[in-house]
Amino acid sequence: MEKFAETSYPVADVVRKRWSTVIFSEKLIEREKLLSLIEAARWASSCFNEQPWSFIVATKDDLEEYAKMLDCIVEGNREWASTAPVLMISVAKLHFDRNGSPNRHSYHDVGLAIGNMVTQATEMGIHMHQMGGFYLDKTREVYSIPETHDPVAAIALGYLGEIDSASEALQNREKSPRSRKTIDKFLFSGKWGEVSKLI
């Protein structure tokens, strides 16, 4: 299955062909490839090069640890997330190492790191599906994440599964087209809300 974005202007294949699947294959992600995902995240830019990202990872190589992370994800996501061979929690460090002051870019920079990871994943045929739907307090407690850091998102990762293997509900969800706002809704010049003449 493919699900190309219908773009108004050309974009690279690695951007165009990504989507957040809900049907993963049972195939495990090779250790080296998993580390390439982390390596890609590592090279993102960040405010003052603080690299405020961390990742907690659980794979189906260790079913006990996998179940522990799956338990942190809200019930509504578990049907499909549990088909993924790898789960992660992204974490943001909230203050700068350099001077202890709040880092207003910490979540943003975690997003940049995940952006790199998504690019690397797509290049390798791996799909990622991020979730806001996980238990924040439970995750903090289960993994002893200190108050200096915030769990940001849960992520399911794996190869694409056979669409016929999934429930009808998931098949329908998988087939639904990707939709986005048009560019005139978010590209401004001169003043907030003034559509850029570039369009």
Next chain:
Amino acid sequence: MEKFAETSYPVADVVRKRWSTVIFSEKLIEREKLLSLIEAARWASSCFNEQPWSFIVATKDDLEEYAKMLDCIVEGNREWASTAPVLMISVAKLHFDRNGSPNRHSYHDVGLAIGNMVTQATEMGIHMHQMGGFYLDKTREVYSIPETHDPVAAIALGYLGEIDSASEALQNREKSPRSRKTIDKFLFSGKWGEVSKLI
């Protein structure tokens, strides 16, 4: 000039060869390519597909608007940022459209959109350099950005310039190697701070 990341595990070229230049060429970014950058950002994933990102853009095609945005950037960044033909401000919507509740992923999702934009830029030979160093209140005032939204980062965009054209200080900065934490500092399994056995 090239400045490949020294990676421990292989990553895609589009990740490996990106860096935040401080020496831009005078060459303008073609309108179509600029719109491809925005189009790439558009297709990022986001929590509930809320797409909380907006961008205010200024190009050297309109020197008055360009100067207005440059004025929002802190003095220390202006020497190099002013060599870029395009400036942007990224903006995050702080509450969900769907129900008005706070969106804790808004900055993160702006980061994901910028992650896509960076990938697209690198594919097209365009460099981006993001800055936390801009005047938040001034930017809000100059562009009438409402309290429902936050300016997140300033961004300089353009093609790579000739290194000899820049001041010695910028040349040294441009030549300094890219450095990152090692993976064992931020990849955990089982518990916060426990280095993942994957490494």
